[in-house]
Amino acid sequence: AQSVTQLGSHVSVSEGALVLLRCNYSSSVPPYLFWYVQYPNQGLQLLLKYTSAATLVKGINGFEAEFKKSETSFHLTKPSAHMSDAAEYFCAVSDLTGANNLFFGTGTRLTVIP
């Protein structure tokens, strides 16, 4: 079965510091992986996705993620945090059907300290 695990429900970083949000996946086949961001009282917005092309994926707002098959990981990083990055971040994996259903992790709330 497809699943993802996000380590750390809350992460705090100082403004300008590195952001690292962790995601590990479980999949019986090469996975399709996603990172979504949710700002307060809003819906989810796609940051980036991995669909079996380049293992280093660049997304919006300076975020990137690296697919590592040996570690079954897809961690999200940003070199320098901005106050506007404060939000909740969700990792997700696509299911094996053609319906493009997603299984989400439990989310990581990022706080940026001025």
Next chain:
Amino acid sequence: NAGVTQTPKFRILKIGQSMTLQCTQDMNHNYMYWYRQDPGMGLKLIYYSVGAGITDKGEVPNGYNVSRSTTEDFPLRLELAAPSQTSVYFCASSYPGRGNEQFFGPGTRLTVL
């Protein structure tokens, strides 16, 4: 394009009442989804549809029903509301095929008292 729109934004129901959450998309997406989001639990799939007239159950379908008579609309029906259905509900849509981005609506916050 308005994208994915949901109504209402907020609703309070009494136990046993029924209601329909509306979802409309104007991107001509074949695929549509309903999720619920509970604190600390991420999003769970309730129902999905791969086209008009075709619906199927997700992870947590009990207590809900859906229909898909048009490409644009995918309403979610709650029958006999229970406190366990207190949640934030999100509708999403995508183009066909695994790996495509899902576009999310702004959500409906439902409280059942």
